[in-house]
Amino acid sequence: MSPKIDIDFTLNGIRKNATVRIDMSALDMLRDVIGLTGTKYGCGEGECGACTIQMDGVSVNACLLFAVDCQGRNVVTVEGLAADPRAAALRAAFVKHGAVQCGFCTPGMVMQASHLLDTHPDADPDAIKRGIEGNICRCTGYKKIVEAIASVSQIQNQE
Amino acid sequence: MSVPEKSVLKEPVVQESLIGKRIAKMDAPEKVEGKTRYIHDINLSGQLHAKILRSARVHAVIKSIDVSAARALPGVHAVITAADVPDQRPIGVAKDHLPLKTDRVRSQRDEIAAVAAETEEIAEQALKLIKVEYEDLPVLADPEVAARPGAPAIHADKPDNVAMRFDYQHGDVAQGEAESDVVVEDTFKLHYVTHCCMGVSGMIAEFDASGNLLMYSNTQVPFLHKREFAEYLQMDPSRVRIIQPPIGGGFGSKLDIYPFEMICVFLARLTKRPVKLVFTREEEFLASPTRQPVLLTLRSGCKKDGTLTFRQVHTLHDNGAYTSWGATTPFVMMQTFSSLYRVPHCDYHTVAMYTNNPYAGSFRGYGNLQATFAIEQQMDKLAEAIGMDQFEFRMKNAQEAGEVTGQGMVFRSCGFKECLTTAAERSDFRRKLEKNRKNQNAPGPIKRGIGMAAMLHVGGGAKIHQSDGCGTILKMDDFGHVTLITGASEIGQGSETVLSQLVCEELGLPMSAITVINNDTAITPWDVGVHASRTTFIAGNSAIGAARKAKIKLLAAAARKFECAEDELDLRGGYVTRAASGEPLIDLPRLLRQLHFSDKAELVMTTFYYEPPSVHQDKGFKGDVSAAYAWATQVVEVEVDTETGIVKMTKVTAAHDVGRVLNRLGIEGQIEGGVVMGQGYALTENLMVENGVIRNPNFRDYKLVTAPEIPEMDISFIESMDGEGPQGAKGVGEAPAICIAAATANAIYNATGVRIYDLPFTPERVYSALRGRSKKPYWQPA
Numbered sequence: 001m002s003p004k005i006d007i008d009f010t011l012n013g014i015r016k017n018a019t020v021r022i023d024m025s026a027l028d029m030l031r032d033v034i035g036l037t038g039t040k041y042g043c044g045e046g047e048c049g050a051c052t053i054q055m056d057g058v059s060v061n062a063c064l065l066f067a068v069d070c071q072g073r074n075v076v077t078v079e080g081l082a083a084d085p086r087a088a089a090l091r092a093a094f095v096k097h098g099a100v101q102c103g104f105c106t107p108g109m110v111m112q113a114s115h116l117l118d119t120h121p122d123a124d125p126d127a128i129k130r131g132i133e134g135n136i137c138r139c140t141g142y143k144k145i146v147e148a149i150a151s152v153s154q155i156q157n158q159e
Numbered sequence: 160m161s162v163p164e165k166s167v168l169k170e171p172v173v174q175e176s177l178i179g180k181r182i183a184k185m186d187a188p189e190k191v192e193g194k195t196r197y198i199h200d201i202n203l204s205g206q207l208h209a210k211i212l213r214s215a216r217v218h219a220v221i222k223s224i225d226v227s228a229a230r231a232l233p234g235v236h237a238v239i240t241a242a243d244v245p246d247q248r249p250i251g252v253a254k255d256h257l258p259l260k261t262d263r264v265r266s267q268r269d270e271i272a273a274v275a276a277e278t279e280e281i282a283e284q285a286l287k288l289i290k291v292e293y294e295d296l297p298v299l300a301d302p303e304v305a306a307r308p309g310a311p312a313i314h315a316d317k318p319d320n321v322a323m324r325f326d327y328q329h330g331d332v333a334q335g336e337a338e339s340d341v342v343v344e345d346t347f348k349l350h351y352v353t354h355c356c357m358g359v360s361g362m363i364a365e366f367d368a369s370g371n372l373l374m375y376s377n378t379q380v381p382f383l384h385k386r387e388f389a390e391y392l393q394m395d396p397s398r399v400r401i402i403q404p405p406i407g408g409g410f411g412s413k414l415d416i417y418p419f420e421m422i423c424v425f426l427a428r429l430t431k432r433p434v435k436l437v438f439t440r441e442e443e444f445l446a447s448p449t450r451q452p453v454l455l456t457l458r459s460g461c462k463k464d465g466t467l468t469f470r471q472v473h474t475l476h477d478n479g480a481y482t483s484w485g486a487t488t489p490f491v492m493m494q495t496f497s498s499l500y501r502v503p504h505c506d507y508h509t510v511a512m513y514t515n516n517p518y519a520g521s522f523r524g525y526g527n528l529q530a531t532f533a534i535e536q537q538m539d540k541l542a543e544a545i546g547m548d549q550f551e552f553r554m555k556n557a558q559e560a561g562e563v564t565g566q567g568m569v570f571r572s573c574g575f576k577e578c579l580t581t582a583a584e585r586s587d588f589r590r591k592l593e594k595n596r597k598n599q600n601a602p603g604p605i606k607r608g609i610g611m612a613a614m615l616h617v618g619g620g621a622k623i624h625q626s627d628g629c630g631t632i633l634k635m636d637d638f639g640h641v642t643l644i645t646g647a648s649e650i651g652q653g654s655e656t657v658l659s660q661l662v663c664e665e666l667g668l669p670m671s672a673i674t675v676i677n678n679d680t681a682i683t684p685w686d687v688g689v690h691a692s693r694t695t696f697i698a699g700n701s702a703i704g705a706a707r708k709a710k711i712k713l714l715a716a717a718a719r720k721f722e723c724a725e726d727e728l729d730l731r732g733g734y735v736t737r738a739a740s741g742e743p744l745i746d747l748p749r750l751l752r753q754l755h756f757s758d759k760a761e762l763v764m765t766t767f768y769y770e771p772p773s774v775h776q777d778k779g780f781k782g783d784v785s786a787a788y789a790w791a792t793q794v795v796e797v798e799v800d801t802e803t804g805i806v807k808m809t810k811v812t813a814a815h816d817v818g819r820v821l822n823r824l825g826i827e828g829q830i831e832g833g834v835v836m837g838q839g840y841a842l843t844e845n846l847m848v849e850n851g852v853i854r855n856p857n858f859r860d861y862k863l864v865t866a867p868e869i870p871e872m873d874i875s876f877i878e879s880m881d882g883e884g885p886q887g888a889k890g891v892g893e894a895p896a897i898c899i900a901a902a903t904a905n906a907i908y909n910a911t912g913v914r915i916y917d918l919p920f921t922p923e924r925v926y927s928a929l930r931g932r933s934k935k936p937y938w939q940p941a
Contacts, residue, residue: 037200038194040407047859082192094187100191101651102358103186106193130867133865135866139651141833141834142865
């Protein structure tokens with residue numbers, strides 16, 4: 001068995017301690033050690049984006065990070081966006097625009113969209129498509145996801 | 160409480176219809192918050208984790224298996240091989256497949272042993288400790304070779320390697336050919352693709368103290384599986400219960416019982432603990448079903464005036480090592496050949512050959528992508544040969560309402576010609592076709608092309624099993640809230656929402672007044688499953704049936720109370736109203752409580768079972784197998800970079816005869832998603848199988864379409880108002896993926912003058928074809 005190590009970091013705004021195997025991914029830690037299952041396993045090698053989280057304000061694939069990489073960092077998962085007003089607008093837009101079918105890619109999409117609008121608040125549809133290029137959806141054909149994100153981007157522009 | 164209770168309401172109640180509106184999916188709010196618990200997110204107390212050891216060889220004799228070191232590993236609760244499960248029985252469509260292999264492996268995915276352990280990590284470690292000795296056998300990876308006399312048999316009891324045959328005919332193709340002015344013949348080669356559901360496969364199995372089996376399963380056919388699991392385990396079916404947590408994508412992949420599911424059950428039985436088995440993505444690629452790869456030779460003819468004369472079809476299906484639903488796709492393929500257009504003479508033959516390749520299952524479209532790819536390219540070729548416009552040629556031969564086809568399909572509602580016209584007009588098809596053709600030799604590397612394809616698919620279920628029905632239980636509580644208990648599963652497609660709309664429309668209720676229970680065989684009534692684009696049609700009619708019975712009950716009670724005739728009353732906005740004026744008489748909660756707590760002590764609970772008025776096909780595959788048929792025409796526009804071979808799909812104009820739009824948001828989503836799945840089939844997706852080995856079992860090398868690549872989509876709905884459909888609707892789930900590859904082939908031809916007969920249209924293939932370096936597929940049946 002791999003040796004374990006204690007880490008502490010900020011998870012969704014709260015200080016968190018965890019004991020993790022040194023070879024464990026951040027994704028497995030979030031899901032299996034901490035029990036936050038909103039972050040999904042889709043491929044385990046950074047190709048599908050279902051496990052997108054934000055670390056120190058940057059969107060990353062949790063499956064490609066070791067759990068120990070979280071030491072001292074600020075990690076936000078889909079559960080941590082609950083109180084964020086723009087994330088709330090994004091979630092409402094995903095629902096309203098029909099951007100959700102089976103929903104398995106959705107938490108990762110919302111995380112990536114949230115990061116995209118953090119860094120490009122006035123992203124147009126082409127920029128949105130490039131921004132979610134690393135997130136695979138097998139159900140929707142992406143069109144309604146792009147429309148949902150664009151609707152929130154436009155709201156920001158109007159303000 | 161969702162229905163407002165008001166003692167005095169004076170204004171007439173006006174309720175807008177819910178039909179055709181953009182109604183958000185009921186499960187979406189949970190999903191966007193990451194709160195939905197898929198099977199991967201469920202953990203039971205005392206649960207063990209299972210892993211499967213798969214064959215390291217493609218085709219070999221298993222000489223020995225040594226599991227002693229794995230069994231000795233601390234934390235391991237069970238290690239099983241075929242020897243430990245003497246009562247295992249063959250599973251699958253042809254019952255040719257033992258979950259754990261005994262003396263021989265026949266494909267790369269084959270299951271040799273399985274472990275249940277305290278953690279996934281321990282289970283993985285244990286797998287590495289299992290020693291298997293193999294003796295390699297020659298690999299049979301080519302169905303043409305498998306068909307040759309003297310080819311080694313994959314299964315001893317199938318010496319000719321034939322897994323399944325289909326032979327169909329109407330008319331006399333020799334006569335049809337004699338009457339033809341033009342005849343074309345081509346071979347088309349269709350490749351392996353796979354579903355790539357975002358949620359990987361998984362199951363949790365548990366036996367309770369009385370020996371009852373509970374499975375948390377992703378199946379699309381819970382009631383068929385309940386029976387089949389019981390049969391394989393020799394259990395009383397009433398002791399098997401299946402709960403379906405929300406599913407991370409289905410697309411037909413979950414119609415069969417797979418070895419991993421039986422293995423999970425075996426481990427639970429042995430350990431007396433809940434056992435959870437979840438695939439890795441690599442395993443999902445290796446051990447999930449595929450779309451059926453097909454070699455298809457089509458010969459068609461027509462007269463100078465554009466009348467189709469005959470079709471002769473031979474297909475060679477690569478069945479893989481075992482038989483799943485993929486082998487039965489000819490059921491659907493032959494419908495397209497016999498009945499998409501009026502064809503007086505048609506001959507169709509399929510042989511599915513065992514090989515050591517991955518085995519194919521059902522996949523959205525069910526053979527129709529392959530059939531349509533061939534037919535719709537030849538429609539263009541025939542039109543060109545007689546100098547007729549491609550659109551006119553299709554219009555001349557298109558089916559119309561009232562037609563009974565050679566295969567016995569009856570087209571009661573048929574918007575095919577409207578689909579053709581709408582797609583052609585909205586895409587400016589004829590003008591662009593001519594313009595692009597003239598520009599083929601213009602300077603510059605980028606050539607534009609436009610191509611059309613049409614499709615026919617079942618839209619009112621498909622009578623394959625004994626019953627194609629669905630049951631509904633509808634319950635109203637004392638507060639006017641409805642619980643809809645339906646046999647129909649939600650797999651992300653939105654059935655929960657559309658069924659709720661249909662019920663609320665009948666009962667004059669808002670969408671907030673309904674809850675759906677649809678995922679537990681101990682509660683829900685029987686349904687044959689999510690396939691054949693049937694759920695809206697079949698489960699929809701079932702839900703409406705139950706709602707109508709509830710309405711009759713409510714109106715009868717109100718009629719007694721207000722001393723009037725039932726037909727003078729209606730249900731609107733949560734009230735019983737006067738039908739003529741909309742004047743509210745009593746709110747539903749009050750009426751329901753008066754019924755419940757009166758001397759009559761009655762609850763409003765109804766049941767309904769809907770069986771569509773379709774028939775089973777006869778032995779010659781003839782019969783009106785669906786209660787309705789769906790039609791579509793899609794026009795694809797491409798830009799071909801002749802210097803690189805890169806094909807960019809710029810626009811898709813789709814016109815679908817959907818009967819009637821029930822939920823505009825949902826149906827747009829189905830069509831957009833299907834179009835992009837079709838785009839992947841046409842351009843990027845390719846499961847590379849070399850000598851039985853899958854070379855690209857990951858998303859890096861198996862290329863799915865991503866957001867920047869999607870085409871502009873223009874979608875039109877033809878509302879043919881099917882007489883049997885729920886509110887006039889027909890099924891649409893599979894339809895949008897079917898035409899894209901065929902239309903893309905036609906568009907590439909329009910752009911470049913080069914026709915490509917095999918998929919996918921990757922840059923390499925297109926580049927080679929443009930330079931005349933590719934070999935046209937050729938196959939003639941022996």
